[in-house]
Amino acid sequence: MGTPSTYELCVLQVAFLSLPHFKFIEHQEAFNLNNTAQWPWFYLRKKQLFLFFQDATHLVTKWRNRLLSSTAQLIVGQQSITIQHVADIIENSNYTKLDHGLNRSDLNPKDRQNYNSCVKLASDNVLSILLDGADTYGTYVYLRLLQMIILAYVEKRTRIEERLQSAWCIVFVCRMSWLQNKQSKSTTASTTTKTNAKSKCFFTKTAYLSVELNAHTLLYIVLLVKQKQLPREALNVYLFNSQSCESMFRNARSLSGTYSTMVNFTAVDFLRRSQKISLLNSIKCNQVSQQDDDNILSFPIHHKHNRNNNLPSLENLDDMDQLNVEKIISNTFNQAIELTAN
Structure with missing residues (x-):
């Protein structure tokens, strides 16, 4: 899945929208969920024949490439997001490579598929330095979301509860930022201002659809496992x-x-x-x-x-029956609010 049109087609097929000529949900082999009617934040239908996942490695590199863009001026809330904050850490004589583990080559925008640099940028050491820095909170939030993508879909030993928290925290932060961006565009009549507001959005439409698609599919699979419709091994989303x-x-x-x-x-x-x-x-x-x-x-x-x-063992999958999805999502929503409040 590489083009925006392909993403949109997959989203339609997954059932964010109805397709009158393709009755996927009427198939006898379609999955059927219970107890999702009271979840206004969950957009998938109860019955699904196909489930889609965007390749997590490509999503991670896409997230990094957005940060390295020379034309986009990214913001989250009122905080700016720029790769210069990371470059300043590398050039700062107060920090050594042992403190952050970064190289100048990790910031090369031409190396668009460098996954290892994504892991370095989203490391705890880099995030800690950005969190303590001045006017670098926006970049911290952006790289924190990058770390959550890796934890949710790439890391092998992430617990299911942490996968759900990371996946849906990204979704909620993107939704909040999208609403803020939409409100800012609605208050301005100038076409140039609207274009600038669009370019300042820290995620692209393709990346946003990928985040929504993966989070919904992950939760759908978790619910299927809880209802004994799929084996526990289906949760090895990495x-x-x-x-x-x-x-x-x-x-x-x-x-x-x-x-x-x-x-x-x-x-x-x-x-x-x-x-x-x-x-x-x-x-x-x-x-x-x-x-x-x-x-x-x-x-x-x-x-x-x-x-x-x-x-990786299956010991972190043994407590699926006690997994409280609603509580996890509620706590994740509060975490997303705290992350974007500053």
């Missing part, structure tokens, strides 16, 4: 990205023979190879979880892959 699909496809292609010149295969071949990959991953998973057992069959693992052996 796997819902194009990188996992590309990795699976590369692994499937690598199963060709050493002397084979065939690089393409049919859908049946892909499914057959995927089953082999699943079996190999199962063996690897069992080997990692039973390292202290001397009776298991052990395979050598490359030293570069040893650091990835600690697979």
Whole structure:
């Protein structure tokens, strides 16, 4: 999903709007939720046949690229957002790289897919420096939202409660800022002023739709798991990205023979190879979880892959029945108000 028109089509299909010629909700395999009628902040219909996720890695880099834009003058509330605040931290002699972990290359606007720089910009050390700085609160809020996107959709070990809090805090902050921006445009009649107000919005329409789409889909999946319509493993949303699909496809292609010149295969071949990959991953998973057992069959693992052996457990999914969604969202709304109040 790369263009705004594609996002809008997905949003329509997910059922933010009705499509009279496509009766998705009447399909016999459609999911059906309960107890969402009293949630005015939740826009999805109870019945859904398709669920969509915007690739979180691309959303993170898109958020960073907006900050690095040389033409946009971003604000949140009355606070300005600028990459110069981060550049000042790097150039400040009072801070060393040990304090913030940043390089000048992390601020290169031409490197648009640099995910590692996004993680650095949203680190706790950088946020702490910005929070203590003068007139840097707007940039702090922007990078704090970037950190929430990473926590909600990319980090493997984030608890479900924290995923919901992070995802919906971003949504509420964007909605509040959108309303403020709309009010400022309605009070001015000048076309130039309206254009400037639009350019100062700290998120693009595409990014906003992605944030709304992901938050609604995440909550929808959580509710399906609570109602026993989906297994707990469905909450591993960090796997819902194009990188996992590309990795699976590369692994499937690598199963060709050493002397084979065939690089393409049919859908049946892909499914057959995927089953082999699943079996190999199962063996690897069992080997990692039973390292202290001397009776298991052990395979050598490359030293570069040893650091990835600690697979996320499902222990943070055991309390799904006690998860109070309404309380979490209420606290998140208050957090969003506090974040934008200054």
